Amino acid sequence: MSPSDSNGKLPAGTAHGPSPAHHAPPPRALPGGGETRRHVLVAVVLNKPGVLNRVSSLMRARNFNIDSLAVSRTDQADVSRMTITLQGDDVAVEQAAKQLYRLIDVLKVQDVTSESTIGQELALVKIRATEATRGEVLKLVELSKGRVLDVADESIVAEVTGPEADVDNFVALVRGYGIKELVRTGAVVMSRGSSSIEEAVKR
Numbered sequence: 001m002s003p004s005d006s007n008g009k010l011p012a013g014t015a016h017g018p019s020p021a022h023h024a025p026p027p028r029a030l031p032g033g034g035e036t037r038r039h040v041l042v043a044v045v046l047n048k049p050g051v052l053n054r055v056s057s058l059m060r061a062r063n064f065n066i067d068s069l070a071v072s073r074t075d076q077a078d079v080s081r082m083t084i085t086l087q088g089d090d091v092a093v094e095q096a097a098k099q100l101y102r103l104i105d106v107l108k109v110q111d112v113t114s115e116s117t118i119g120q121e122l123a124l125v126k127i128r129a130t131e132a133t134r135g136e137v138l139k140l141v142e143l144s145k146g147r148v149l150d151v152a153d154e155s156i157v158a159e160v161t162g163p164e165a166d167v168d169n170f171v172a173l174v175r176g177y178g179i180k181e182l183v184r185t186g187a188v189v190m191s192r193g194s195s196s197i198e199e200a201v202k203r
Helices: 051-061 090-101 135-143 162-178
Strands: 037-046 066-073 079-088 106-111 116-127 147-151 156-162 177-183 187-192
Touching: 037 090, 051 066, 051 079, 051 090, 079 090, 090 106, 106 116, 116 162, 135 147, 135 156, 135 162, 135 177, 156 162
Parallel strands: none
Antiparallel strands: 037 079, 037 106, 066 079, 116 156, 116 177, 116 187, 147 156
């Protein structure tokens, strides 16, 4: 006798077992759900009041924490350049850059994270220095190719410039002596080669 019923179907509990349960398809990946990494955006904007606030507000609305933001005028008096470093995944940053470009007074936005760039940062560090440690601190400043801007009874103010990693290393070296004050400009970057983001928007 066949184990099938009168309709030719296998009853539950036979050697073939019950029909497998239906499995739902895997959830779709949401935009902006990938690996977070450091991104560097360069924005060329009109030098007008309120532009910086609109840029930072957009980034805040998209839940980005800006690591640093450096702004200055360019060769054109009415145009400024922003260098924005932030943490985010590629898709989320790409969407933010597109929205940034749509803002009034924003002329050009470029993500230079994967490009060959020159990056520099400036830091002023006021370091604790006693009679016993002043010579060591001065030597560290010299080895880091920094400059001593001020020497007082209990402190030294040093200026260091270079890639962000070099500034980080100097800060770590002098932290053991005690840092009284620290201010950093944030990174400014420029692409290597002859291409120019500013020439693309010259009017």
